[in-house]
Amino acid sequence: MLDLKAIRERPEWVDARLKTRGGRHDLTAFFALEADQRAMRATTEGLQARRNEISKLIGQMKAKGGDASALLAEMGELGPRLKEHEVALRAKEEAVQEELARLPNLPAEDVPVGPDESGNVVVRSWPEGFSGNATELNHWDIGERLGILDFQVAAETLGARFTFFRGDGARLIRALTSFMLDLHTREHGYEEILPPFLANKESLFGTGQLPKFEEDLFCLRDDPFYLIPTAEVPLTNMVRGQIVDEAVLPLKFTAWTACFRREAGAAGRDTRGLIRQHQFDKVELVWITRPEESMAALESLTLHAEEVLKRLELPYRTVALCTGDLGFASAKTYDLEVWLPGQGRYREISSCSNTLDFQARRMKARLRRVESKAVEPVHTLNGSGIAVGRTLVALLENFVQPDGSVTIPDALRPYMGGQARIEMRGR
RNA sequence: GGAGAGAUGACCGAGCGGUUGAAGGUGCACGCCUGGAAAGCGUGUGUACUCUAACCAGUACCGAGGGUUCGAAUCCCUCUCUCUCCGCCA
Known part of the structure; x- marks a missing residue:
């Protein structure tokens, strides 16, 4: 939520900033x-x-x-x-x-102005000088052949956009999750949280999913709860309604959760494979900060997400979203895009945003200054650290061998009991 | 699911329907005192909004929402949450 007093002071400027997003207000x-x-x-x-x-x-x-x-x-x-x-x-x-x-958040001053994703700017890529190779092998073919992804059973029992992970597939999801959580808790200083996967209206309003994007959410029939579309919702709402002491900031939370999305507006897109599912696992990163440190925090958070990809040896690039591509609550966002040989292009695997005080105002999350005792909204940030299902996609497509097996990157092997590759198993 | 108790400021804790934004205490801040500290003494210490250049002033808020009343933190109703006991259960 925008600061009413602040936008009243310079309406023309606010109007101009909003227009860069492309919407009509x-x-x-x-x-x-x-x-x-x-x-x-x-x-x-x-x-x-x-x-x-x-x-x-x-x-x-x-x-x-x-x-x-x-x-x-x-x-x-x-x-x-x-x-x-x-x-x-x-x-x-x-x-x-x-x-x-x-009203959506105002883009930060240094966000490139552009109409849609075509205006996004690549800020760095890894490894340096990497030029992507394309292959014929899609992850769904690789996964089905190895017997670790079962779209057939999912389609018959539930319909489209669901998957049964089997054997090493299920185990890989679990290994990736543990690997990411360990990295963030042990090396990046996050507190691990296991939050509820349901959230109420107040929480979803706080982070900005409601009231505008209700059609994207799964809603329970008999109780006033929604399935969370991202752990950002419960994690950020941990400070909803609170006045936290300045001295405890920044708070850094990480959590694994399943995420649930109706994908109502995405009919026909990415219908095959794991890219766009109604349910997927994600490790999330959330910071609650003082206003003056949030932009630096966004850089840190983004690097934490990038570190996951580096350790897994997955080529990626970091993209600054332009004004027209920013999410509703975000003032500035970096997307991480991983290289997918099967698609011959980069695909989003993480999105790291600074919402400034936009969510904090909606959820009345404030801090009390040590010196002046003054109360003001905190800043909140969130980012995927990272999307687990899409990480599996990247592993399969990047590390598939000519014989159809898939090698496991070194960093992940301890989490797979030392296993070095996924191979065909007779069933 | 059944029965009972409760929900007041950063915290604890009072509060006959009227001048209570709310006693008292703790904590915190500032001042006095002190060589320094403790103790002691004094003063101050909610959030949001309206008006104002500012000071002042005003309004709302005592879990949430309704109601009664000239007037409600105080009375009535509904809901939510917490605690205790019983039942059920991973």
Whole structure:
């Protein structure tokens, strides 16, 4: 949520920043609505002040046994009028909040301006000088042939966009997860969290999935919960409604969770394979920081995610998203894209964002300064560290051997009981 | 699922329906005192919003939402959560 006071101070600038995202936002109408609301507030509060004053006088009058009938008469007239004003004001306030909650975050100053993903900028790639090779072998072919991915069973039992991992496939997912969590907890200083996979409306509003993107979420029928689309939701909401001491920041959380997405708007895209599933595993990274350190934190967080790919020897590049490609809550985002030989191109495997105080305002997450005791919103960041299913895709396509087996990178072998390759198993 | 108890400020904890944003304590900040510290004494110490250049002033908030009343932290209703006991259960 944008800071109402701040955007009121320079509406033209805000309007211009929002326009770089490409969406349409009628700020003129919004500001008119908001000014209207403030006028209503002024008159309502005036009436409330009068009511309080009269009530006080009546109390004093009665205490001395005086005659309060004139005051009671005024109240009889003022009461209903005040009620009307209060009801109208509340409706107006809700309208303002509704509109405000639908405005996306403002892109940071150093975000490249562009209309869509074509405007994104590659900031670095690894290994240096790498030029991708393309192969005929898709991960789904490799995986099915090895017997570690079963799309057939998934399709028959559930339908599209689900997978049964079998044998070494299931074990690889588990190994990758452990490897990533160990890296982040032991070397990058994160606290490991195992959060609930369900979240309520308040949490989803806090991180920005609601109210705008409800159609992307799985919702329970009989209880007021949604399946989480990312661990960003529970992890960031750990500070919802809190005033944390400045001294405890930054908080750094990492978690493995399954993630659930309806992919409502993605019909027909990536229908084969693991790339776009209704359920997938992801290790997430979340920081809660002081405002002045959040941009540096984004660089650190991104490097932590990159380290996963380096250790797994997977070629990737880091891309700065342009204004038109930024997510709703994000002010600045780096995507990590891993090279997939089977597709002959880079695909997103991590997205690291600084939302500044945008989510913090929505969830009322604040810090108290040690020196001044002042209270202000924290900054929140999140990034995949990294998407486990897509990592498996990258392993299969990058490390497949001519005989159809797949070698396991050194860093992962301890997590596979020393196993060096995935081979055909008779079933 | 059944029965009971509770939800007040950073924390503990009072609060006959009226001048309570909320006693008292703890903590914290500043000052006095001291060679320095402790103790002691004094002062201050919620969040959000409106108005203002600023000061001042005003409004809302005592789990959430309704209601009664001239007036509700205090009375009534609903819900949520926490705790205890019983049942069930991984």
